[in-house]
Amino acid sequence: MDKSSILAHILEPEGSTSLLGGELSARVVNQEKYISPLCTVETDSPVSLDDAFQSALSDDVKPITLIGPEGSGKTTALERLVVEWAKGKHLQKFSCVFLFRLKELNSLNAPLSLQSLMLQHHGHVTPETTALVFQRPEEVLLVFDDVHHCRESLDPLVQTTLCSDPSQAVSLSCLLASILHGSLLKGAAVILAAGPTDCLDFLSSTALLGFQKAQREAFFNMFFSDPSVAQKAVTHMEKTLGFYDFCTAPRFCWTVCSIYRSLMDAGRNLPETLSQLFVEILVYLLGTLSLSEASNRKLVLTLGKMATHCYLEQHLSCTREEMNSFGFQQLFNAASVFLQAHGDQADRFAFHSQLILDFLVAVSFYLDGVKCEGVMDMLKKQKPFADFAGAFMCALAEPAQRRQLEALLGEFNSDQIADFKSWFKTSSEKTLEGIRYEEHLYYFHLLYEAQNESLVKEIVTPSARMGLSFGGLNLQQCPALKYVLKCLDEVQKLNLHMTKNMTEELAESLAPVMTMAHEIELGSSTLSAGAVPHLASALRSGLTKYLNLSNSGLGDEMFEVLCTGLNCCGLQTLSLVSCCLTKKSCANLALALASTSSQLSNLNLSFNAFGDEGLIELCKALGSPHCKLQALSVANCNLAGESMKALSQAVISGQSQLKRFDLTSNYHFGVSGVEALCKALQHPLCKLQSISLYCCELPGEICRPLMEALMSEHCLLSELDLSVNELGQEGALLLCQALKRPGCPMEKLGLARCELTQPVFKELGSLLSSGTSQLKSLSVGLHEVGDEGVKYLWDAVAHPNCLLEDLDVEMTGLTDACVKDLCAAVRASRTLKNLELRNNSLTDESVPALIQVMQERPNMVELCIRYNEISEDVFEILEECGRINY
Structure with a gap:
């Protein structure tokens, strides 16, 4: 060849x-x-x-x-x-x-x-x-x-x-x-x-x-002869447009470069939004034609008719006959800068892209002589999530954004503008009351294009802000969210739950918003290594008091980077449940907790298998005068007795502020671990007020050291959860003996599924009515003691000395026979607010009496009878009493 x-x-x-x-x-x-x-x-x-x-x-x-x-x-x-x-x-x-x-x-x-x-x-x-x-x-x-x-x-x-x-x-x-x-x-x-x-x-x-980012940079450097100009241009594009998919098109990059060069040569500012870019494009194209205002308007109106037709019919091209019906007979030469020949024999004409079509739809919507009822119908049906017509219309409704076009085309139709603004305000407010974050972000995108801070504050009300959640956020959606939240000045909660793609680029873009957020929710998210430094930086310079990174798979290496932000920030609550942390992370965390600027008071490290060695590292911080930690959860962390001894030493050091300690589902520290804790509880410098030993496979032997601790005048323990342990009758009776001590501070006690017997229920009833008990919450579910056993509690609830507010007797074998005593107790109680009766054997026969007592006692907040033998026949009358959960 x-x-x-x-x-x-x-x-x-x-x-x-x-x-x-x-x-x-x-x-x-x-x-x-x-x-x-x-x-x-x-x-x-x-x-x-x-x-x-x-x-x-x-x-x-x-x-x-x-x-x-x-x-x-x-x-x-x-x-x-x-x-x-x-x-x-x-x-x-x-x-x-x-x-x-x-x-x-x-x-x-x-x-x-x-x-x-x-x-x-x-x-x-x-x-x-x-x-x-x-x-x-x-x-x-x-x-x-x-x-x-x-x-x-x-x-x-x-x-x-x-x-x-x-x-x-x-x-x-x-x-x-x-x-x-x-x-x-x-x-x-x-x-x-x-x-x-x-x-x-x-x-x-x-x-x-x-083109991805690197190719765009190379393209801009090739387009502009001056490297500094090229850098300025590409940086601006990446900031304002680089998150859009169509920025990958070389054709679009060439268009942007051409517009940027003309603006730079004229000493003008570069556009901050896509709408502003297309205003500049239309102004530039009309400028090349050198037409009068009337001719400009006629051309744009004609193009608008074609664009609206294509938009509503969902295609890009029209036949020559259709073009003639729009009025193109005398305008083909001028229109050629907007259109390309298309079809087998160049007998069809099309816009160069969907974007210019959408923009001309928006412009023509506001010009006299063009009726766009169909466009509004599309918007009202929420169809335009995939196009930009709505965004362009939102932008051009603002005087500052349409000023250049009005200078070339004449004034826009004020009635059309008013109609759009009315729809937009009503529609956006209604949408933001819902829970679909995709729809929230669509309206945020419209607000971003409008660039009107007061409009954002008017539409995104305080009540709307509380329900906003953006898990799954991608880079394309980020600028709109960032703009809206920055307009609001302050963000109570930045909810990014289940964000599976928190890349370095996305985190960098969100960093300014993170610094404004009092709470950051990133639970069940996936953070890249590059994203963590931006989060740490936001913590250092921001307002954040609460951070949830649970189930994020953070790991030791990324957590070490995060600690650079924890060392000097105002964070008060940190949740790191199931983050694959080891002893190494505990050592880094201890350094952060002991720093002079640490404000952290609530820490959840549950489901991290760092074991005794990790907790011992943390205990070094608990003994520091700078550590402000008051609540620590280490549920299911493979802890044993050795770490309990270290913790006990820390809490009696006189420096520790720890008051709440959750040890749920640690199966290996046994009696020796509990004994170490109990000795600490008797120390005058120990501030522990709440301990959870839920589901720790503990035997009844632990009740004797617990009894000794509770009998101590220095013990401050007011909450204790021993549920799902094998305490048995003997151990539980020892506890009851200690709880009768005058001055015992216990207010909340969990004893569900602890192998309790009727004698224990009898003793608990005696305790509640003794006049010395401060108990306000009692959980004794999952014990088959039947109506006779629970009757001791009904009698106690009815006694004037009983202070119970919450009582849980789930799955205790209750039948309809107990309802008379139950209702009498509820009527007599001055304090009871919540009663848990689920998983018992109550039937429809009991329902009228339960409804009646709830109607007579307005102080009762909730009565739960779910999973009883209640049929659908009584659902209708139960519905009338909103405080019965059935």
């Missing part, structure tokens, strides 16, 4: 470029301004498209399918591939390379053969060349661009007939299907490039990703 002819053909720019259409491919290749976009092959990580081509074409022969949206660089990449071959740089194993553009070939209605296709559409090809091609197909590379323009399926299994003769005339789709099948020119390499299409689903494809 004559490679010089191929180079001349490809490198000769044809047609004119448009600000919206991107720079001509031939000019990019000719001036060596090409930057290879990224792609993914099947599920692999992004790679350079050049590398993907080289790798694929060196392997066994199979079709390469390149799929990417318009403007993503497919055509430029293919033309450069052919140029590099023609220059002898790559792919020299091929003696012939053919590039076909189906957008042009599709206009051919008559059948054609592969031979005639090569001869007619490659002027540098001779009959002698085609003869060699058909003799040695393994040396041939066929490149087909714009394959999505093909009219019929290319799947060989769908085609009714296939061709094997290069001189046989067939349809274009049959020709391609035959090549893909191998019946025609078997052994030739094939590249197919298409926009998003279903016609190539039968082939595995390479997805064109376009």
Whole structure:
């Protein structure tokens, strides 16, 4: 083949470029301004498209399918591939390379053969060349661009007939299907490039990703001759637009660079939002036409009619007849900067992108003479989550944002603006009352485009802010959220629960909002290593008092970085449940707790298997005069008696402020561990007031040291949970003996599923009515003592000395026979507020009496009878009493 002819053909720019259409491919290749976009092959990580081509074409022969949206660089990449071959740089194993553009070939209605296709559409090809091609197909590379323009399926299994003769005339789709099948020119390499299409689903494809951040930086440096100007431009784009998917398109990057250059040359500020960018684009394009205000308005109104039609019909192009109906007869030349010829015979016209279409819909909405009821219907139905028409309309409703356009087009319609603002305010306020965060973020995006701080404060009311949650937030949504929250000046709670993609880039973007948040919720999230420094920095410089990182898989290394923020911040509550922390993290945490600036008072480290060694490290901080920790939860942390001794020493040091200690589900510290705690409770310097030993497999032997502790005048323990342990009758009776001590501070006691008996219930009843007990909450569920056993408690509740507010007798074998005593107790009690009766054997027969007593006792907050033998027949009357949970 004559490679010089191929180079001349490809490198000769044809047609004119448009600000919206991107720079001509031939000019990019000719001036060596090409930057290879990224792609993914099947599920692999992004790679350079050049590398993907080289790798694929060196392997066994199979079709390469390149799929990417318009403007993503497919055509430029293919033309450069052919140029590099023609220059002898790559792919020299091929003696012939053919590039076909189906957008042009599709206009051919008559059948054609592969031979005639090569001869007619490659002027540098001779009959002698085609003869060699058909003799040695393994040396041939066929490149087909714009394959999505093909009219019929290319799947060989769908085609009714296939061709094997290069001189046989067939349809274009049959020709391609035959090549893909191998019946025609078997052994030739094939590249197919298409926009998003279903016609190539039968082939595995390479997805064109376009430019990521690094490629955009290279593009800007190539576009601007001055490196400092290039850096300023790319930094601004990444900040204001880089989070949008369409910023990956080389065409869009070229448009942005062109606008930025014109603004910089004029000494003007760069746009801060997408809406402002498209205002500048429209102003620039109208400026190139040098029309009067009336002509500008007429042109934009006509384009708006077309855009609105396409928007409502959900397509990008219109026929010439439709164009004439919109009034384009005298405006085709002026409109050419906005449109491109489209279709088989250039008989259709389309906007260069969905974005310019959406923008013209918004502009025309506010111009006189254009009625856009259908557009408002689309907005009211909440359909435009995937487009930008609503965002552009929200922006142009603001005087500052539309001022430039009104100078060129005349004033916008005030009634249309008022109608939109009324809808927007009502719709957004209603949406923010709901719980769908995707809808919240959509309206935040509209507010971001409007850039009106007072509007944000008017719409996002204090009540609305409390329900906002943004788990699953991505980088594209982040700027809108950040803008809205910054407008509110202060954030009570930044709820990012279950954010599975907290990357360094996302955390960096959110950092300014984190510094404003009093509470940060990141439970069940996945933080990258690069995200943690931004979180630590936000803690150091921010207002955060509460941070939840539970179930985040943080690990020792990332936690060490986080501790750089914990050492000097105002954090008061930190939850690190199930964060894969070890002894090393406990040592780092101890240093933070003992720092002079530490404010941490509530720490949850449950479900981290750091064991005794980890807790012993923490105890070093508890003995520090700077440590302010008052509540510590180490549930299920593999603790044993040795760490209890260290903790006991810490809490009697005179420095410890610890008051609440949760040891739930630690199964190994046994009697010796409890004995160590009990000795500490008797010390005059011990401040412990609440201990949970829930589900620790403890025997009844622990009750004697507990009794001794509770009998001590120095014991301050007011809450004790011993539920789900094997205390038995003897141990429980010892506890009751201690609880009768005058002055015993115990107010909340948990004894659920502790193998209690009727004598224990009798003793508990005596305790409650003794006049010395301070108990306000008692849990004794999961004991089959029946009506007779629980009657001791009903009698006690009715006694004037009883101070109980909460009583839990779940699954104690209660029947309808107890209801008379139960109701009498509730009526007589001056203090009871909550009664838990679930999982018993009450039936419909008891319901009327229970409803009556609840109606008579307005001080009762809740009566729970769930999972009893209550039928649906009484649900209706139960519904009338909202304080009965059934």
